[in-house]
Amino acid sequence: FSGITASRLQTAVDKAYADFKNLSEGRNADYIPILTETPSNLFGIVLATPDGTLFSAGDVEYKFSIQSISKPFTAALVMNQTSPEVLKEKIGVEPTGLPFNSKLALEIYEKRSVNPLVNAGAIAAVSLINADSEDKRWYLIRQNLSDFAGSELELLEKVYQSEYDTAWSNRAIANLLYSYHRLYCDPEEALRVYTKQCALGVSCENLAIMGATLANGGKNPITVKQVLQKEHVPELLAIMATAGFYDESGEWMAQAGLPAKTGVGGGIVAVVPGKFAIAAFSPRLNASGNSIKAMKAIRQISGELGLGIYGAN
Ligand code: GLN
Numbered sequence: 001f002s003g004i005t006a007s008r009l010q011t012a013v014d015k016a017y018a019d020f021k022n023l024s025e026g027r028n029a030d031y032i033p034i035l036t037e038t039p040s041n042l043f044g045i046v047l048a049t050p051d052g053t054l055f056s057a058g059d060v061e062y063k064f065s066i067q068s069i070s071k072p073f074t075a076a077l078v079m080n081q082t083s084p085e086v087l088k089e090k091i092g093v094e095p096t097g098l099p100f101n102s103k104l105a106l107e108i109y110e111k112r113s114v115n116p117l118v119n120a121g122a123i124a125a126v127s128l129i130n131a132d133s134e135d136k137r138w139y140l141i142r143q144n145l146s147d148f149a150g151s152e153l154e155l156l157e158k159v160y161q162s163e164y165d166t167a168w169s170n171r172a173i174a175n176l177l178y179s180y181h182r183l184y185c186d187p188e189e190a191l192r193v194y195t196k197q198c199a200l201g202v203s204c205e206n207l208a209i210m211g212a213t214l215a216n217g218g219k220n221p222i223t224v225k226q227v228l229q230k231e232h233v234p235e236l237l238a239i240m241a242t243a244g245f246y247d248e249s250g251e252w253m254a255q256a257g258l259p260a261k262t263g264v265g266g267g268i269v270a271v272v273p274g275k276f277a278i279a280a281f282s283p284r285l286n287a288s289g290n291s292i293k294a295m296k297a298i299r300q301i302s303g304e305l306g307l308g309i310y311g312a313n
Helices: 006-020 033-037 067-081 084-090 104-108 119-128 134-149 157-165 168-179 187-198 204-215 230-243 246-256 292-305
Strands: 044-048 054-058 260-262 267-272 276-281
Touching: 006 044, 006 054, 006 292, 033 157, 044 204, 044 292, 054 204, 067 084, 067 119, 067 134, 067 187, 067 204, 067 230, 067 260, 067 267, 084 119, 104 168, 119 168, 119 187, 134 187, 134 204, 157 187, 168 187, 204 230, 204 267, 204 276, 230 246, 246 292, 260 292, 267 292, 276 292
Parallel strands: none
Antiparallel strands: 044 054, 044 276, 260 267, 267 276
């Protein structure tokens, strides 16, 4: 596998699991009330090769909400349905350097919604999907995420309800965007479908295959379906590299050297272009909303195997 033996890959995964298993720093997200109920000690790591071979340790089948990790995949659907130029013009690709739910970003960046990996840009991406009804919008988005995973992803209803019932901040973002003509369907519809997208259940194994699809030039290694056109993969990975960790993106890139996306459910997926995907999950987050154990695990594996795209970290 890219010149690295299977046993070395498994050893790196096992070692990261053993090294960080007992860490208890950080806290589950609590602004979505139900996320406090996820057992905080869960921890899983899966490294996938572009042919879909998995190297795993820990709780890799547990289903948690995908949250913001859904964002690059819906941006991919916008690119597929329209073009990367539309994504750039109607949403933007610049990193904000601000938290994922920033409203300030909308004001200071000349009313652009900035990039599809923060809430504003992600809600705008949902609104950009060509669909003549809310059901169709949701169907297309869920189908696309399932195509990346190579498996039907199910809505975690309780997570959806809990987040939608308390979605005042995202509702504000949707309405503000709409007032700036930067949201392209009814704001409440965009909010509902975005919140559902974030409440899809995924396992660490699912996330690894989603990442492997990007590592494999947009073709799912299990179903062999071309989910994202190959020529658009580098553009998507570049946005993940600059904005995947919000206000911690520079720090992450300096440490792990890999494009990646995090979610407040505790998941992270990182992509080594052409070579691997590494997914990890653990619910306790740092102040930027990124999983502490998942970050440490991926960073260590990247370092040990020399996977950082800028050279060995
Ligand atoms: N659904 C979450 C929200 O909109 C996603 C945030 C995240 O994972 N960073 O707040």
